Amino acid sequence: MLESNPPLLRHYEALLRHPAEVPVLECDERQISGAFMEECGQLPLIDLNGLKYHDANKERLACSARICRASSEWGFFQVINHGISSELLLKMKREQVKLFQAPFEIKVSSGLLNNSYTWGTTTATSPNQFSWSEAFHIPLTDIREEITYHGEYFSSLREVMKEFAAAMSKLARLLAEILSENLGSQKGGIEDVCDESACFLRLNRYPACQISPEVFGLVPHTDSDFLTILCQDQVGGLQLKKGSKWVAVKPIQDALLVNIGDLFQAWSNDVYKSVEHKVMVNRKTERYSIAYFLCPSYDSLIASFKEPSIYRKFTFGEYRKRVQEDVKKSGYKVGLQRFLL
Ligand SMILES: O=C(O)CCC(=O)C(=O)O
Numbered sequence: 001m002l003e004s005n006p007p008l009l010r011h012y013e014a015l016l017r018h019p020a021e022v023p024v025l026e027c028d029e030r031q032i033s034g035a036f037m038e039e040c041g042q043l044p045l046i047d048l049n050g051l052k053y054h055d056a057n058k059e060r061l062a063c064s065a066r067i068c069r070a071s072s073e074w075g076f077f078q079v080i081n082h083g084i085s086s087e088l089l090l091k092m093k094r095e096q097v098k099l100f101q102a103p104f105e106i107k108v109s110s111g112l113l114n115n116s117y118t119w120g121t122t123t124a125t126s127p128n129q130f131s132w133s134e135a136f137h138i139p140l141t142d143i144r145e146e147i148t149y150h151g152e153y154f155s156s157l158r159e160v161m162k163e164f165a166a167a168m169s170k171l172a173r174l175l176a177e178i179l180s181e182n183l184g185s186q187k188g189g190i191e192d193v194c195d196e197s198a199c200f201l202r203l204n205r206y207p208a209c210q211i212s213p214e215v216f217g218l219v220p221h222t223d224s225d226f227l228t229i230l231c232q233d234q235v236g237g238l239q240l241k242k243g244s245k246w247v248a249v250k251p252i253q254d255a256l257l258v259n260i261g262d263l264f265q266a267w268s269n270d271v272y273k274s275v276e277h278k279v280m281v282n283r284k285t286e287r288y289s290i291a292y293f294l295c296p297s298y299d300s301l302i303a304s305f306k307e308p309s310i311y312r313k314f315t316f317g318e319y320r321k322r323v324q325e326d327v328k329k330s331g332y333k334v335g336l337q338r339f340l341l
């Protein structure tokens, strides 16, 4: 049978033998991951049932307040009763597994899903920038349109992914609306900024890794969007930064994980926090996750909702360009700090 795994070990070992001269981070993330790790006891788990009521309803207001508090104190929270059925989550997971089981050659070079496949980290110049994972990074517009599904074999993937993306979009917009209204924004304000054509889904797979915890599944980063919704399996491995500590997120069956991205942090003038997170890989078990990224159009202006503003105004296009330039130059994303006033 043809191998479906990307040649991650070969690539990682080559980086170990020939690390390029790169700027050294303040501390080695791999070392601190063990020393300051805590099991996650209190990451907020929010029941979204309250949101089915109307505007001034007490339960709705309490639920909205929980969402805003978690976004400010943690930058992360899990949600249940989010409106996405367990059947749909299961169907999507099955399609995702089937997709990643395709031979590596097909994934990497057949034009599958408009060449949206990536593996490892092409920009890594040193071992601690390398991610032990493979992913399909798919713009929502591509899902709807006729993209290459490699013949009939993946035709059911398209239908399921369409349904899944629509459900995630609806939830992401609802949460973004609540968060922006809490800052005093007009109803529908965020709707105008967020643009379906800039949003995307990222299907992640983290193969089992015998050299774990030598290597990250996904290197520490913040997300460059408004907010992200993550659907993960039961394997675990995601950790988030709380103060100076890394906290492990314990997966909950059928719950979704929400996190604030850089753009909401800038827009909210640091009221909501875009928090660093990373994925550790498992020695024996592969792990799957899907992230939905809520983004504005590239020419949208991101400005603080109040003065004095911590960050200068920027467009999303400008932000992305800056992040990409930094990563290319140094291997690291600098992010919002570049835009501090
Ligand atoms: O797979 C995960 O748990 C996290 C994925 C993630 O952080 C990302 O795709 O930006």
Ligand SMILES: [Fe+2]
Pocket: 221, 222, 223, 277
């Ligand atoms: Fe992320």
